[in-house]
Amino acid sequence: MHKAGFVNIVGNPNVGKSTLMNLLVGERISIATFKAQTTRHRIMGILNTDDMQIVFSDTPGVLKPNYKLQESMLNFSQSALIDADILLYVTDTVEKPDKNTEFMEKVRNMNVPVLLLINKIDLINQDLLVKLVEEWHEMLPNAEIIPISAMAKFNVDVVMKRIKDLLPDSPPYFGKDQWTDKPARFFVTEIIREKILLYYDKEIPYSVEVVVESFKEDPKSIHINAVIYVERDSQKGIIIGRQGRALKKVATEARKTLEQFFGKSIYLETFVKVDKDWRSSDKELRNFGYQLD
Numbered sequence: 425m426h427k428a429g430f431v432n433i434v435g436n437p438n439v440g441k442s443t444l445m446n447l448l449v450g451e452r453i454s455i456a457t458f459k460a461q462t463t464r465h466r467i468m469g470i471l472n473t474d475d476m477q478i479v480f481s482d483t484p485g486v487l488k489p490n491y492k493l494q495e496s497m498l499n500f501s502q503s504a505l506i507d508a509d510i511l512l513y514v515t516d517t518v519e520k521p522d523k524n525t526e527f528m529e530k531v532r533n534m535n536v537p538v539l540l541l542i543n544k545i546d547l548i549n550q551d552l553l554v555k556l557v558e559e560w561h562e563m564l565p566n567a568e569i570i571p572i573s574a575m576a577k578f579n580v581d582v583v584m585k586r587i588k589d590l591l592p593d594s595p596p597y598f599g600k601d602q603w604t605d606k607p608a609r610f611f612v613t614e615i616i617r618e619k620i621l622l623y624y625d626k627e628i629p630y631s632v633e634v635v636v637e638s639f640k641e642d643p644k645s646i647h648i649n650a651v652i653y654v655e656r657d658s659q660k661g662i663i664i665g666r667q668g669r670a671l672k673k674v675a676t677e678a679r680k681t682l683e684q685f686f687g688k689s690i691y692l693e694t695f696v697k698v699d700k701d702w703r704s705s706d707k708e709l710r711n712f713g714y715q716l717d
Contacts, residue, residue: 425475425593426475426476426477426593426594426595426596427475427476427477427588427591427592427593427594428476428477428478428479428591428592428594428595428596428597429478429479429509429510429591429592429594430479430481430507430508430509430510430597431448431478431479431480431481431508431509431510431511431512431587431591432480432481432483432505432507432508432510432511432512433445433480433481433482433483433512433514434483434505434511434512434513434514434531435513435514435515436515436519436523436524439514439515439516439519439543439544440514440516440543440544440574440575441482441483441514442482443574443575444512444514444541444543444572444574444580444583445467445469445480445482446469447574447577447580448469448471448478448480448580448583448584448587449469449470449471449480449603450471451469451603451604467481467482467604467605467606468480468481468482468604468605468606469481469482469603469604470598470602470603470604470605471603472596472600472601472602472603476588476591477596477597477598477600478587478588478591479597479598481508492703492704492705492706492709505530505531505534508534508536509536509590509591509592510536510537510538510539510587510590510591511531511534511536511537511538511539512539512541512583513531513538513539513540513541513564513567514541514543515540515541515542515543515560516542516543516544517542517543517544517545517547517548517552517553517556518544520559521559521560521562521563521564522563528563528564531564532563532564532566537568537590538564538566538567538568539567539568539570539583539586539587540560540564540567540568540569540570541570541571541572541583542556542557542560542569542570542571542572543572543573543574544573544574544575545571545572545573545578546573546575546576546578553571557569557571568586570582570583570586608639608641608686609636609639611685612634612636612639612648612650612682613634613635613636613650614634615678615681615682615685616634616650616652616674616678616694617629617632617633617634618678618681619674619677619678619681620632620634620652620663620674622677623670623673623674623677624662624663624670628654628659628662628663630703631654631655631656631659631703632652632653632654632659632663633652633653633699633702633712634650634651634652634653635650635651635653635712636648636649636650637649637650637651641688644688644689645688645689645690645691646682646686646688646689646690646691647691648682648690648691648692648693649693649695650692650693650694650695651694651695651696651697652671652694652695652696652697653696653697653698653699653702654696654697654698654699655698655699655700655701655702655703656698656700657698659698660696660697660698663696664696671694671696674694675692675693675694678692678694679692
């Protein structure tokens with residue numbers, strides 16, 4: 425009998441969801457940086473074996489939205505509660521169970537198995553961990569609680585074993601050679617955005633969107649033209665940097681990562697344009713592929 429199902433990963437920002445997703449899938453699919461609100465879309469990573477297909481789904485961190493982009497991010501997170509066969513709720517050793525009580529209430533009322541994963545346990549002592557497990561058990565009495573460290577790869581194999589045990593009998597949902605629901609262009613934008621998150625401070629990374637305008641592939645190489653959109657002229661200057669050095673650094677680092685990702689030579693051209701207040705514009709957000717309804 426073949427098993428298949430949707431394993432959706434949710435939780436607050438910066439608790440390690442993307443790092444865990446990449447470990448479980450065995451591919452570098454989600455951006456994983458030290459900055460919060462890194463993931464903006466719902467990203468699927470598909471793990472296939474002869475008798476099983478696990479469709480993992482990484483989602484943006486749950487937060488109270490301050491502008492329309494964050495409303496779309498919350499929609500992606502809430503949609504993951506609707507179609508999950510198994511829910512992975514990821515928290516860490518700093519976060520308290522009473523954060524985001526409205527979202528937590530929805531998790532508590534779910535009729536599918538919930539694995540509550542307390543991440544970053546290498547940063548806490550045993551007594552505090554026991555207390556934290558008790559607090560979470562009170563909040564989600566039906567959840568199975570598994571302490572993990574995604575960075576140290578501790579107990580990730582236990583999580584995978586439980587997922588396999590709980591997966592329903594089903595034919596595959598996707599082709600067995602498919603490893604994500606996203607097109608190649610999506611990963612180009614995510615990798616460029618990751619470098620911007622790493623190399624710029626404060627508000628700049630959160631004001632940026634990346635669009636691939638041209639993606640031409642041949643057997644040995646890929647030629648890519650990408651536009652980095654910002655909200656202000658001043659941000660454009662910061663992204664480009666003095667004599668173009670900052671943008672050149674981003675493009676160089678992105679090209680190296682893209683070559684590893686695609687296994688081909690990459691020719692990358694980047695441009696910077698201003699799209700005023702795009703994060704608050706329904707029209708622009710839809711153009712950029714965000715879900716608003």
